[in-house]
Amino acid sequence: MLVLVVDSSTPAVTAALVEVSADDVALRAHRCTVDARAHGELLAPQVDAVLADADARPRDLGAVVAGLGPGPFTGLRVGLVTAATMGQVLDIPTYGVCSLDGIGYPAATGDPVLAASDARRKELYWAVYDGAGQRIVGPEVSTPAVAAARARELGATVAVGDGAHRYADTLGLPVRVEPRYPDATVLALLAAERIRAAAPTERLTPLYLRRPDAVAATARKPVLP
Amino acid sequence: MADEPLILGIETSCDETGVGIVRGHTLLADALASSVEEHARFGGVVPEVASRAHLEAIVPTMDRALREAGVTLADIDAIAVTSGPGLAGALLVGVAAAKGYALAAEKPVYGVNHLAAHVAVDTLEHGPLPEPAIALLVSGGHSSLLLVDDLARGVTPLGATIDDAAGEAFDKVARLLGLPFPGGPPIDREARAGDAASIAFPRGLTAAKDLAAHRYDFSFSGLKTAVARWVEARQRAGEPVPVADVAASFQEAVCDVLTTKALAACRANGIETLVIGGGVAANSRLRAMAEQRAEKYGIQVRVPRPKLCTDNGAMVAALGSHLVAAGVAPSRLDLPADSALPLTTVSV
Numbered sequence: 001m002l003v004l005v006v007d008s009s010t011p012a013v014t015a016a017l018v019e020v021s022a023d024d025v026a027l028r029a030h031r032c033t034v035d036a037r038a039h040g041e042l043l044a045p046q047v048d049a050v051l052a053d054a055d056a057r058p059r060d061l062g063a064v065v066a067g068l069g070p071g072p073f074t075g076l077r078v079g080l081v082t083a084a085t086m087g088q089v090l091d092i093p094t095y096g097v098c099s100l101d102g103i104g105y106p107a108a109t110g111d112p113v114l115a116a117s118d119a120r121r122k123e124l125y126w127a128v129y130d131g132a133g134q135r136i137v138g139p140e141v142s143t144p145a146v147a148a149a150r151a152r153e154l155g156a157t158v159a160v161g162d163g164a165h166r167y168a169d170t171l172g173l174p175v176r177v178e179p180r181y182p183d184a185t186v187l188a189l190l191a192a193e194r195i196r197a198a199a200p201t202e203r204l205t206p207l208y209l210r211r212p213d214a215v216a217a218t219a220r221k222p223v224l225p
Numbered sequence: 226m227a228d229e230p231l232i233l234g235i236e237t238s239c240d241e242t243g244v245g246i247v248r249g250h251t252l253l254a255d256a257l258a259s260s261v262e263e264h265a266r267f268g269g270v271v272p273e274v275a276s277r278a279h280l281e282a283i284v285p286t287m288d289r290a291l292r293e294a295g296v297t298l299a300d301i302d303a304i305a306v307t308s309g310p311g312l313a314g315a316l317l318v319g320v321a322a323a324k325g326y327a328l329a330a331e332k333p334v335y336g337v338n339h340l341a342a343h344v345a346v347d348t349l350e351h352g353p354l355p356e357p358a359i360a361l362l363v364s365g366g367h368s369s370l371l372l373v374d375d376l377a378r379g380v381t382p383l384g385a386t387i388d389d390a391a392g393e394a395f396d397k398v399a400r401l402l403g404l405p406f407p408g409g410p411p412i413d414r415e416a417r418a419g420d421a422a423s424i425a426f427p428r429g430l431t432a433a434k435d436l437a438a439h440r441y442d443f444s445f446s447g448l449k450t451a452v453a454r455w456v457e458a459r460q461r462a463g464e465p466v467p468v469a470d471v472a473a474s475f476q477e478a479v480c481d482v483l484t485t486k487a488l489a490a491c492r493a494n495g496i497e498t499l500v501i502g503g504g505v506a507a508n509s510r511l512r513a514m515a516e517q518r519a520e521k522y523g524i525q526v527r528v529p530r531p532k533l534c535t536d537n538g539a540m541v542a543a544l545g546s547h548l549v550a551a552g553v554a555p556s557r558l559d560l561p562a563d564s565a566l567p568l569t570t571v572s573v
């Protein structure tokens with residue numbers, strides 16, 4: 001079955017087509033552009049492009065997989081609304097995967113791993129994976145120092161992801177070079193069981209982790225002296 | 226009629242998620258979800274709260290619109306979406322949604338100007354807009370006078386507010402009178418029981434010396450301050466505030482300036498049609514005053530029904546329909562959301 005994968009939780013705006021078969025998940029087409037400020041412009045043309053690359057039409061799709069974040073809100077929503085609206089039109093199921101899993105799962109090869117992406121405001125979105133790639137803590141948002149302390153407690157010996165590169169000094173862990181951003185094939189792999197079982201469609205609710213900045217209007221100041 | 230194009234419109238520039246469907250000038254569906262109650266306690270729209278609400282509301286609102294119109298996305302000829310101006314994060318949800326729908330259904334998408342849509346919506350009520358026309362656009366974020374030569378290709382701004390928008394003035398005055406947000410509807414309601422001549426509030430930029438440089442501009446900040454001073458003086462003196470009279474006198478001042486300048490623009494340009502759009506066009510006094518004053522000059526006033534004046538998806542569909550009929554080319558899939566889209570750009 002042909003499956004569309006989208007992720008816009010990091011500066012890497014990603015669209016991919018994968019073929020999910022009974023025993024395999026194979027990448028058919030892939031577009032990724034790293035630009036933190038243009039998710040809204042980039043994603044739809046990339047979806048269009050991967051369809052063209054695979055010589056497919058939208059109606060050939062059987063499911064959509066979307067990275068649920070965590071990630072900076074504005075960009076994150078682009079991927080989720082794209083996935084949800086396409087799923088609605090095509091009447092195909094949509095499945096969500098934690099975007100950090102697309103970094104942490106492939107990086108775990110025996111020892112626990114800290115996967116981290118940039119949360120801006122000098123913080124990280126992060127999660128810790130066991131040696132088999134199962135997420136054991138997270139996703140959470142905190143300062144790099146707090147993430148580092150928790151990761152060490154959990155026995156992480158290596159860090160991975162764009163956030164880990166950025167705060168390598170504070171984290172004090174060796175940083176794996178790849179994957180730097182959520183891997184589209186891995187996201188599909190992590191949803192493959194649901195895809196094969198034709199599990200019910202899921203509402204794509206973003207992993208915001210932070211409340212909206214909403215400052216209550218202050219009491220009106222008198223105009224007269 | 227059945228062969229006129231079927232156009233879908235998506236609106237998410239502020240706190241309303243709207244999906245409208247029109248065929249030609251005929252309104253088939255106008256589905257709306259609002260996050261206004263989530264913002265009320267903050268006394269204004271909180272952008273991130275609005276954006277989150279749009280993401281949750283877009284799919285169900287689309288479902289409702291399609292059901293209401295009895296069509297599917299496959300039947301739609303084109304999708305129009307507000308690409309600006311408005312709140313950046315909120316706009317982006319609608320633009321991304323429109324692209325998702327357009328991609329999946331293999332339909333063209335038009336990114337359109339929200340303010341031009343506030344003008345175009347009148348065609349759903351009163352049919353094609355005679356051009357040239359003067360448009361008075363009065364909403365929560367804008368107050369402008371426009372010369373509309375060709376709504377499909379561009380409008381010429383004649384003037385605009387130099388400080389607060391008219392709707393903003395309603396919202397601020399409502400707050401100081403202890404009325405809920407948004408302030409337009411409760412002031413409109415209170416004013417009905419008040420005496421509009423009881424307090425002489427200032428009419429901004431109407432003095433001869435201001436008219437030279439600001440003939441078609443507006444200013445509502447001085448009015449708002451005058452109301453605040455008046456109310457506070459009462460409170461300090463320990464006297465009750467006559468809310469209905471203040472509301473009526475304030476509303477009268479706003480409507481007086483808006484209609485005077487709009488009709489002056491019509492007469493100066495020899496134009497016989499005045500169309501009023503935007504949330505403040507829902508104001509009952511503005512509608513009545515404009516009609517009454519226009520009559521003696523033989524000017525026809527067109528104001529859509531109140532529900533079409535505030536933000537909605539039908540207005541975006543109406544503009545999309547106008548663009549398609551005029552043969553305007555669709556937007557590209559990389560069309561951006563532009564929070565500061567200028568009034569002169571009708572579609573991107």
Ligand SMILES: Nc1ncnc2c1ncn2[C@@H]1O[C@H](COP(=O)(O)OP(=O)(O)OP(=O)(O)O)[C@@H](O)[C@H]1O
Nearest residue numbers: 364365366367392407408409413504505507508536
């Ligand atoms: N009956 C009314 N009388 C006066 N003002 C009104 C009335 N109904 C609504 N409004 C005002 O209209 C405004 C909302 O209009 P609208 O929805 O067009 O604005 P917006 O979308 O927030 O701003 P913009 O269109 O400029 O981006 C609010 O300020 C509200 O108080």
Ligand SMILES: [Mg+2]
Nearest residue numbers: 364504535536
């Ligand atoms: Mg508006």
